[in-house]
Amino acid sequence: MGIDLQTEKQLKNNENVQDYLNKVLGLIEKETVTAEEAEWITKETVNGFRENVNPGFLEYRKTVTSGGQFAAVEWSDSGSCIKDLQGKEYIDCLGGFGIYNVGHRHPKVVKAVQDQLNRQALHTQDLLDPLRAMLAKVLAEITPGDLKYAFFTNSGTESVEAALKLAKMYSDRTTFISTTKAFHGKSLGSLSGTAKGMFRKPFLPLIPGFRHVAYGDIDMMRKTFEACALVGEDVAGVILEPIQGEGGIIIPPAGYLKEVRALCDEYGALLILDEVQTGMGRTGKMFAAELFDVVPDIICLAKAFGGGVMPIGAVVANEKVFSSWFENPFMHTTTFGGNPLGCAAALATISVLLEEKLPERSAEVGEYFLNELRKASVGFEDKVLEIRGQGLMIGIEFHKDEIGYEVSKGMFDNGVLVAGTLINSKTIRIEPSLKISYEEVDQVVSIFKQVLAQVEA
Template identity: 80%
Template sequence: MSINVNSQLTKKEAEVSEYLDKVLNIIEKKEVTAEEAKWITEETVNGFRENVNPGFLEYRKTVTKDGQFAAVEWSDGDSCFKDLNGNEYIDCLGGFGIYNVGHRHPKVMKAVQDQLQRQALHSQDLLDPLRAMLAKVLAEITPGDLKYSFFTNSGTESVEAALKLAKMYSERTTFIATTKAFHGKSLGALSATSKNMFRKPFLPLVPGFRHVAFGDIDMMRKTFEACALTGEDVAAVLLEPIQGEGGIILPPKDYLKEVRALCDEYGALMILDEVQTGMGRTGKMFASELYDVVPDIICLAKAFGGGVMPAGAVVAKEEVFKSWFPNPFMHTTTFGGNPLACSAALATISVLIEEQLPQRAAEVGEYFLQGLREVAEAHKDKVLEIRGQGLMIGIEFHDDEVGYEVSKGMFDRGVLVAGTLINSKTIRIEPALTIKYEEVDAVISRFKEVLESL
């Protein structure tokens, strides 16, 4: 006897089921009608207001105008994306540095789709091959003698894993981080992050964190000395080679080498957070290569999954990582290193190497920087400084309001940029490393238009 499933549903279940069918039908579509676009926009705005967080609607108003906060992204490819109404934008935000190999790179998409046809997630018990293969590749391409990998789903998870690894290896509990640093918002990573707005509501955080000024090697040295004198020996120094959310802040010459020397002198580990600077962004595969420094632990995420899958990693020297050998379950994650994420990361690294994207980032970045600086030369009353490395560029203005207005103006002209979480006066330029020269020229031209219109 067959059972009429629908007759078994409650009224609420039937309503939810009908809504789900409509949404899944929308997902299936490559193009939508004007009526469908209107419905999707209304559902999106109402959903954020009633069920996600209405604060996001206010946030969007600060970087757009005339109701464009309701712009709904729909599709993407190469270095651009389109909204629901077909408007195309050059993506110079890049998901905060996710799309290094571009939006939906065919090789990354194919690897994930091929893996999905066979197995999506792993059993958690048997050995999964792609995790082993990805770890081998990372041991080959990361600086120096970094060897063992632990896989995560995000940057903050990578930082958390690095902090725990450093504690377990050193049996010390003191960490040095820097002002203007951003390492994530889970409790451990937030303890290293410096912005008071994010920290205050959650105090007390993980104890043992000291913050010193980024780039001030004398202050770093004195902090090491003080910790040693008080019996609070430093487990590790945690740094971004180039500060991203802090406003694209480059370190002074030889700063990272001097920090490395201090770590060696005091028996501390050096952890480099390359979540944003890694995977070719700065003109090298890893920014630590720019400064000829080998960390004890490196943290990766963002672009690691090719802009297709959430993926991250911590790679460490054997001497450090072996503290997890006796019990590999001391730190685990259900989804970290899953087959889909590993397939995406493997394909991403392949694209970065084959298309020589780190080298391209260096060349295009220099061209981009020069063009932006030439435009800004006539607007010194608005633009304080333009700085960067590779395709990690920051434009700092004299005040927040100018930054907001420039962000709005660029969006109105089909270019997506945004401020940084630590320094709202600075907007970032972090496009795909595949961005075309004519797109760079278009961004520079529209930047000029916006500055002249203010």
């Protein structure tokens, strides 16, 4: 019985796909590539984004030429730097939007993941997996106050989703208070807490019950609590970033978080701190909550939690709140959450942060970095509005979006990777590895000053 034309065509297509896969897998094996291979990879990358990923990224990326045929394609990394296919090195001050707190491919994190992979990659979902239990125990020890039970996720937005569901399970309340300029993710629940209209409008209506008040305005927060109570829509929880990241590195007024905590206690609401970007030593403490002497009911983690090697997030809550999931632990689950590779990475990451005292280092180097950037901006007040930060979470705000973009591009051209923030596009972020050297900091500052002099106001 002969093969029909459609089947023959499919078989031929499969052969071509397999040939392509073999070529790509062969390249993955290589530590270095030839100039010819680099040219092929670049062409495939640009064409792949145009035809199969999203052509909009080619317009967005400052790394792609106007002709669209050449782009800086990342290929390797180590320490505080990345290299592109052409061998050009960049000091990474973007840090994957805050994931490389312990540096790129820290050997202790990589080894833990490789060792676990050699034994078992994923868990069965049925037997008890040991690393999840051990990681949860460590989190109970290092997180603030009485936070005790952990649920593991794969990303920041998943952590926020879990936190919101946990808060809803805890009480029969459905009202949440978030803030202006907040960023909590882009899945429907977390997007309901996010504040930028551009991200929200196409997906309205979102999850009902969210109110947004001005970040840092405790009087507006109090009045919103009062109004919600008067109309029978009592607040289930307040979700806040201790320091707003995508909002432009916004540090709250003195005493604000403690006053929010007091309001939550007064009205029987939960305080959810989104530490997806501020956690794991970024702000000079292991968790930013410690900076403000505040203990939340729920804390959300991700980004740097996996050491820049594996994606993993977590929600950690006190027993009173988390116990609402005791009766049926399957009320909220995720197949890959708390997988052995992610847990191994997180355990090693916490070990590195403690062993190398990276939160303390972040505070010291961050203060130096912030002061040097401010010195470099003197004389450019017509371009730079403000430079602010905490630890190695620094924002440079310009008078106009266009200036921020040109400075970002100019620094990239000179070997420093930075990027804007999603809510406040006038602000570029500085979020390097917590292991960045003073020499690298000086180099970044020098390039920043050089670029500022070249950019038009």
